[in-house]
Amino acid sequence: MADSQPGAVSPFARGPAPRPTVPTTTIRPASAPPTTPRPPAPASSGSRRVIFRGSGGSLFGIHVVNVLLILATFGIYYFWAKVRVRNYLWSQSEFESDRFAYHGTGRELLIGFVKAALFFFLPATLLNMLPELLGASPVVIIVTRMLVSIFAAIFIPIAIVGARRYRLSRTSWRGIRFSLRASTGEFARLWIRGWLLIPLTLGLYYPSFIVNQHRFLTSHSWFGSERFSFEGRGRDLLPAWFGAVVLFVPTLGLSWFWFAAKRQRYYAEHTRVAGARFRSTVTGAKLAWLTISTWVGLICTIGLAWPWLTVRRTRRTFEWLSLDGPLALDNITQQAQQVNATGEGLAGFFDADLGFT
Amino acid sequence: MRLDWDAAYLDGRTAARRRATVHITRTGLDVALIEGGTRFFWPFREIRQTQGTYAGEQVRLERGRDLPEALLIGDVDFLSAARAASPEASHLHDPARRRFRVGLTFGALVTAVALALGIYYVGIPAFAQVAAARVPVSWEESLGSAIVDHFAPTARRCEDPVRQARIDAIVTQLTAKVRPQPYTFRVTVVNSAIVNAVAAPGGNIILFRGLLERTDNAEELAGVLAHEIEHVLHRHVTRAIFQHASTGILMAALVGDVSGVVAYGLEGARTLGSLQMSRTAESEADRDGIRLLQEAGIDTAGMITFFEKLLARERSGGDIVPRYLRTHPTTTERIATLRALAAAGARPSGRLLPDDEWDGVKNLCGELPADARSPRR
Numbered sequence: 250m251a252d253s254q255p256g257a258v259s260p261f262a263r264g265p266a267p268r269p270t271v272p273t274t275t276i277r278p279a280s281a282p283p284t285t286p287r288p289p290a291p292a293s294s295g296s297r298r299v300i301f302r303g304s305g306g307s308l309f310g311i312h313v314v315n316v317l318l319i320l321a322t323f324g325i326y327y328f329w330a331k332v333r334v335r336n337y338l339w340s341q342s343e344f345e346s347d348r349f350a351y352h353g354t355g356r357e358l359l360i361g362f363v364k365a366a367l368f369f370f371l372p373a374t375l376l377n378m379l380p381e382l383l384g385a386s387p388v389v390i391i392v393t394r395m396l397v398s399i400f401a402a403i404f405i406p407i408a409i410v411g412a413r414r415y416r417l418s419r420t421s422w423r424g425i426r427f428s429l430r431a432s433t434g435e436f437a438r439l440w441i442r443g444w445l446l447i448p449l450t451l452g453l454y455y456p457s458f459i460v461n462q463h464r465f466l467t468s469h470s471w472f473g474s475e476r477f478s479f480e481g482r483g484r485d486l487l488p489a490w491f492g493a494v495v496l497f498v499p500t501l502g503l504s505w506f507w508f509a510a511k512r513q514r515y516y517a518e519h520t521r522v523a524g525a526r527f528r529s530t531v532t533g534a535k536l537a538w539l540t541i542s543t544w545v546g547l548i549c550t551i552g553l554a555w556p557w558l559t560v561r562r563t564r565r566t567f568e569w570l571s572l573d574g575p576l577a578l579d580n581i582t583q584q585a586q587q588v589n590a591t592g593e594g595l596a597g598f599f600d601a602d603l604g605f606t
Numbered sequence: 607m608r609l610d611w612d613a614a615y616l617d618g619r620t621a622a623r624r625r626a627t628v629h630i631t632r633t634g635l636d637v638a639l640i641e642g643g644t645r646f647f648w649p650f651r652e653i654r655q656t657q658g659t660y661a662g663e664q665v666r667l668e669r670g671r672d673l674p675e676a677l678l679i680g681d682v683d684f685l686s687a688a689r690a691a692s693p694e695a696s697h698l699h700d701p702a703r704r705r706f707r708v709g710l711t712f713g714a715l716v717t718a719v720a721l722a723l724g725i726y727y728v729g730i731p732a733f734a735q736v737a738a739a740r741v742p743v744s745w746e747e748s749l750g751s752a753i754v755d756h757f758a759p760t761a762r763r764c765e766d767p768v769r770q771a772r773i774d775a776i777v778t779q780l781t782a783k784v785r786p787q788p789y790t791f792r793v794t795v796v797n798s799a800i801v802n803a804v805a806a807p808g809g810n811i812i813l814f815r816g817l818l819e820r821t822d823n824a825e826e827l828a829g830v831l832a833h834e835i836e837h838v839l840h841r842h843v844t845r846a847i848f849q850h851a852s853t854g855i856l857m858a859a860l861v862g863d864v865s866g867v868v869a870y871g872l873e874g875a876r877t878l879g880s881l882q883m884s885r886t887a888e889s890e891a892d893r894d895g896i897r898l899l900q901e902a903g904i905d906t907a908g909m910i911t912f913f914e915k916l917l918a919r920e921r922s923g924g925d926i927v928p929r930y931l932r933t934h935p936t937t938t939e940r941i942a943t944l945r946a947l948a949a950a951g952a953r954p955s956g957r958l959l960p961d962d963e964w965d966g967v968k969n970l971c972g973e974l975p976a977d978a979r980s981p982r983r
Binding site for chain 2: 307319324336340347348350395422423424472578581583585
């Protein structure tokens with residue numbers, strides 16, 4: 250809540266940055282012409298969308314080569330395969346006639362995976378199995394199981410922040426990198442507090458919890474020197490959430506799509522960047538149809554149709570979202586952050602789906 | 607060849623997109639920004655191409671390490687022009703080879719399918735066999751006792767030392783002449799109407815009351831036991847566990863990153879696959895089971911008549927579907943194979959037990975209170 254500072258502020262305004270930042274001035278392309286300070290051009294207004302131009306056929310081609318190389322390298326190519334897919338999806342996403350670019354590498358993902366395995370997966374698995382292998386008493390076994398669960402619960406927020414930090418830092422548009430500048434500890438505290446408050450408030454804290462998470466992740470996201478802002482409040486979603494919960498059983502769970510669509514619209518309308526505001530036209534019916542048809546398609550083809558379904562889902566999702574109002578891009582400068590892929594590797598162990606492959 | 611191209615320039619420091627013209631020279635690109643007239647030169651050997659290899663994608667050239675500058679050129683013919691103008695530009699993508707690349711991708715598809723099928727039908731079974739053979743018997747035994755505890759909790763076991771001894775005697779007779787083997791066989795009878803028998807790893811055989819009560823003589827049960835003993839000796843269950851795990855890894859590699867929902871679909875495919883694989887195991891257990899009976903001097907007709915009886919029951923749609931047939935895909939063909947195998951051996955004259963004595967054994971669970979007889983799950 251203290252983080253919901255609207256509008257863009259200087260990157261250093263909030264005290265020390267959580268991660269070492271690379272100041273803009275230190276990175277200067279060798280051949281770049283000397284920049285003369287230009288007067289800011291008038292911000293263009295209107296409604297803008299990300300257009301996804303990818304095709305299922307191309308993605309399938311990438312997938313086929315990936316499968317072959319994964320099989321031939323006993324799985325090691327997996328990380329490079331992931332990069333190739335992301336590269337394609339990012340490159341096919343166009344905003345204001347410029348494509349996004351993905352800058353991650355397979356090597357980074359492999360190192361991230363190895364680190365996450367060493368620091369999280371191996372200790373957790375050993376701790377889980379060791380008491381039983383050593384023939385410890387049932388009490389010891391139960392206590393260590395609980396410790397492992399707590400250990401894992403602490404790693405989930407670390408994984409969420411880490412994965413998002415990594416993905417944003419490896420995404421650029423017009424050569425400007427995105428970034429997440431947030432303290433992992435702060436998010437972990439928010440997360441643990443949320444899971445303690447939800448049972449205490451009989452679940453009524455849940456809308457505030459998800460909005461707080463969203464606010465944290467959004468308002469710490471930057472595009473170059475431009476900060477995203479989010480000014481939503483959990484209580485605004487409380488009635489919709491309550492309705493969805495009450496209707497969950499009678500509607501066979503479909504009310505959840507209605508709530509998810511409402512939430513997406515709410516998130517979009519309360520998010521701003523560079524003077525413009527997001528807007529979403531998603532409805533519960535659209536979301537339900539897209540999600541269910543994607544699931545059915547995947548299950549019926551045992552996953553083989555995923556290139557086409559991913560393209561379809563991405564295209565629809567982008568169609569629903571627009572950025573309205575004057576968009577002032579000219580004063581945005583590069584402010585890249587140094588980030589490693591450990592959080593990304595961790596997220597892999599939790600199967601945390603953060604959207605976009 | 608055209609040497610001048612329209613482009614957009616991103617300086618890697620601001621979000622401004624600037625119009626530029628690019629002139630191709632023998633060693634690199636001469637870039638001139640339209641606004642301000644700044645000119646600079648990019649040598650080919652410092653240029654990386656990061657976009658523009660797929661249909662409909664603009665060409666993106668980058669220069670610089672961490673936060674590169676970029677040139678965007680809408681027309682892919684630029685690449686052909688640059689490649690033609692300089693040998694130093696040969697690392698750029700060649701649009702003329704797109705058809706070739708599509709062909710290569712198709713080749714990759716065929717190879718990947720062949721490789722996956724090879725791994726599935728040859729690699730995984732071979733690996734599972736080798737791996738299962740190396741699992742220590744003590745591991746199999748502890749796994750087996752866990753399975754027995756699951757199917758036959760102590761409260762549901764039918765325990766009668768005298769009649770149990772008759773069944774154990776059949777097992778002893780069957781395994782007496784078997785090649786050296788490390789297992790200690792134990793038969794556990796479960797008070798459940800299910801018509802089934804399960805061979806757990808490590809020598810534990812679970813016999814459900816429903817199956818036992820359907821046997822008319824000792825030879826019929828001996829047939830079932832011979833079949834189950836062969837499962838244990840061939841380590842079929844241990845092998846299936848390895849197969850199941852490796853198939854999971856193979857499928858994850860095939861469908862990539864789509865987790866969650868697809869897992870359900872995959873689980874179905876995996877189950878179908880393991881049924882297919884278990885069919886081979888069943889014929890193996892049939893074939894060697896018959897041989898086991900013959901070596902032990904037990905009439906093989908019992909095994910065949912019992913399977914026929916279950917088959918007939920399945921066809922008539924009895925109240926309890928014999929699960930033994932569902933997990934053991936018995937067909938008329940299978941019975942025919944058994945007949946052929948049985949005919950090859952000599953038929954012994956002696957009987958294991960007189961039929962009236964067998965009636966007592968097969969009702970091992972008979973004197974238990976009615977409520978304990980209802981199958982609980």
